[in-house]
Amino acid sequence: MADSVAPAATTEHAHSHPDYVQHHFHDATQQRESSKFGMWVFLVTEVLFFGGLFAAYAIYHTWHPETFHDAHKVLDWRLGMLNTFVLITSSLTFALSIRYLQVDKVKVALYNLIATFVLAGTFMVVKYFEYAHKFHLGQLPGKYYTYTGLEETVNPHVFFSIYFMMTGLHGLHVLIGMGVIVWLIVRTAKGHFHSQYYNPVEVSGLYWHLVDLIWIFLFPLLYLIA
Amino acid sequence: MAVNNSATTTVQDAPRSALAVPASRDSKGLPHPNYLSDGGKGLWSWLTTVDHKRIGIMYLIVVMAMFFVGGIYALLIRAEHFAPGGQLMNADQYNQAFTMHGAIMTFLFIIPSIPAILGNFVLPLQIGAKDVAFPRLNLASWYVYMFGAAFAVYSLVTNAADTGWTFYTPYSTETGTAVISMTLGAFILGFSSIFTGINFIVTVHKLRAPGMTWFKMPLMVWALYATAIIQVLATPILGITLLLLILERVFGVGIFDPSMGGDPVLYQHFFWFYSHPAVYIMILPGMGIISDLIATFSHRKIFGYKFVAFSSLAIALVSFIVWGHHMFTSGQSEFAVMLFSFITFMVGIPSAIKVFNWTTTLYKGSISFSVPMLYALSFLFKFTIGGLTGIFLGALSVDIHLHDTYFIVAHFHYVMVGGTVMAFVGGLHYWWPKMFGRMYNRTAATIAWAFVFVGFNVTFFTQFILGSQGMPRRYWTFPEEFTRLHGFSSWGAMIMGVGFGLMAITLAWAAFRGRVVGSNPWGALTLEWTHATSPPEPHNFPATPDVAHGPYDYDKVIPRVDEPANAGVGHARPANA
C-alpha cells in the first residue's frame, strides 16, 4: 500500500462488529441512519404513487362535482369513521412497541405488535363488509356498474372507479403491512430486537404511519365530501 | 512508466497518487483475492450474491441480452424499410416490431443500463464504500428486473403489443394484442429502478469514505445521484399510470374513456409526466460518465466542477415541468402550450453548460485518443446535435410541422443512442479493465467504434431529412420518393449493427483472454483506480481509503500508472500511450 496507508486505514478492524451490524457499515449508528433514510425515500415514492390517484380524484371531482356529491352518499360514513379510529389506534400501538423495545421491555413490545396486527385485521374485516355490500348492490367501477338508485346522476360509476382504486390500493398496503408485522412479531418473539437494535421495527413503523396517514386523507375525501 | 502528459509533469514536486498493490497474484496473473474468483464459486454463489460488483455483472449479462433482442428488432424495422411496405412483414407485424423495439430498448435496456450495470459497479468504489447501503435490496432489484422482463418477453412471444412504447389510450385499451403483460412488465421494472434509486441516494448520503466530501465526489457520482432522485420521484407516477391503464383494460373503469366520463388526454399527461423526466434518467448518468472520461483522457482538471455537478440537479428539477412539449398538438390550452415551450427552452441551458465545460476541459488538455475517449468525443458531437434539435422541437411553430415525423425519431436517437448509448459503451470500455482486470484489443475496439460512429450518423442524420420532408413516424409504408433516403438510413443501421457485433466480440474476448492490466492502466485519479486492484477484492479496498485529493486534481497530483509487475500474460506498457 506504500504511501497510501492513511490513518483511517489503521482503524479498519480495530472495532468488532456486533452481529446485527452488517459488514459494510462502519457501526450501528450508520446502519440505523441509513435504513431510516432509505425508508423515508421509499415513503416519498409511495406518496407519489398515491399522488397519481389523488390527482385523478382532483381532476374528476372538478369535472363532475355533482357526481361525487351524489354518489358519496351511498358510502356509510360510520364504517369509515370506525376504520379511521381503528387505524389511528394501530399506529399508536406500533409506536408503543418501538418505545418498549428502546427500554428493553421486549414482552410488552411484543403484545403491542400483536395488538397492531389485530387492529389492522379489524380494518380489513370492516372493509370486507363494505366491499361485499357494494358488490351486492352493483355499486362497482366503470362498466360493471349496475346499481339503480342514482338515476339522476351523470356517470356515477366514475365515483366508484375512483373509490375502488383508491381504497383498493390502500387496502393492499394494509395487507402488505400485516405481512410485515407478522414477520416483526416472529423476530421479536425470538428475541432479535432490543434497545441496541430495533431498526426493522422502527422503519416498518414509519411505513405503517404513512398507510395510516393516507387513510386519514381518503376518509374525508370519499366519505365526507358533502 | 510516466504518462505522456506535459500538463502534469510541469508541476514541481507534485505528490503521486496512491496505488493499490494486490497482496498476491494468481496463476493467471490476476490479483488474489478478487471478487470474480474469490467471492464464492459456482452459479449459485452469483445468484445469491450481495456484492454490488457481482450484481453489476449480473445486470450486465441480462441487460445486454435485452439490448441484443431490441437490436434485432431495430434491424428488422430497417430491413423492412429498404423499400415501401411488405418487404418482410405485414403492417400489423410492423406495428408490433416497432413497439417491441421501443419498449424493450426503453424499459429493459437504456433505463437500467448505466445505473444498474456501471453505477452498481463503480458507485461504491468511487466513494470509497464497501458496498451500497442495502445490498440485499440491490439483489432484489435484479430479481424484480428478471420478473418484469419475463412479463415483457411473454408479451413478445405470444401476441406482441402493437401500441408503440407510449401505450396511448384509447388504442391500448382496445387492441387485441398482449398489452397487459407488456405494461405489467414495465410496471414491475419500475420497482427495480426505484430500488436502485433508493440504494444510490442513501449510499451517497451515508456511506462516503472519510474525507470524501460532496465536492470531492467524482462527477459520475453526482450524475448517478441526480438520476436516482428522478428515478425515485418519477417512476411511481409511471407505476400508477400503467396500473390505471391495466385497470382500464381489465375492469373498464372508464377513467381514460370519454364515453364514460373519462379522458384519454389525461393518460398522455400522466405518461409524459413520467417519461420526460425519464429521458433524463437515461441521459444524466451518461453525462456523468462523459465528465469522468473527458477529465481522465485530457489529464486535466474538469472545468467548472460545481457547474457540472449542479447542472445535473438543475436538469433533474426542471425536467419535471416540461412534459407538455410532447403534447403540443393534443389540444392543450394556448397558455399551457406557451408555458411548456418556454420551459423547454430553459431545460437546454444546464445541458449546454455541461457541453461548454467539457469542451473547455479539452482545451489545452493533453488528450489521449483511447477507445473510451473516442466514445466520449462522439458523445459530444451527437448529443449536441440531439439537444439542439430538441430546442427546434420545443419551438411551437416548428413542432406542429415536425411532430410525429421521422425528425422526432432522429432527435431522440441522437440523444438516446448518440448520447446515452455512446456514454454507456464508452464507460464499458473505460471500466472493463477494472471489472475483469484485462484489456481488450485496442485496434478491434477502435474499428468497432468507427463502424458505430459512421453507421449511426448515416442512419439517423438521414432521418432528420426524411422527417422534415414529411415522412411520418411509425408508418409501415411510404411514397416511392422516400425510398432512397430510407434505403440509405437502413444501410447505416446495418453498418451500426456490424459495429456493435464487433464490439461485443472484442469485449467478451477481453473479459476472458485479454491482456492482464494493473490497478490503474489509464492513469486516473478516482478511488476505484487509485485504491482498488483490478479486479477489486470482494470487499473493494484493502483498507478504507482516506481521501486526500479531489477526483480530477491533475494539477496537484501525478497519477500513478500501474501495470502488473509479474503478469503472466502480455507486456508492460501504459494502455494510454
Ligand code: HEM
Ligand atoms: C436539450 C434538451 C431536450 C429538448 C429541448 C427536447 C425536446 C423535445 C421535444 C419538444 C420533443 C417532442 C417532439 C414531438 O413529439 O413533437 C421531444 C421528444 C423526445 N425526446 Fe427530447 N428533448 C431534449 C433532450 C432529450 C433527451 C436527453 C432525451 C433522451 C435521452 C430525449 C428523448 C426524447 C424522446 C424519447 C422523445 C420522443 C418520445 C416519443 O414521442 O416517442 N430528449 N424532445
Ligand SMILES: [Cu+2]
Ligand atoms: Cu420531453
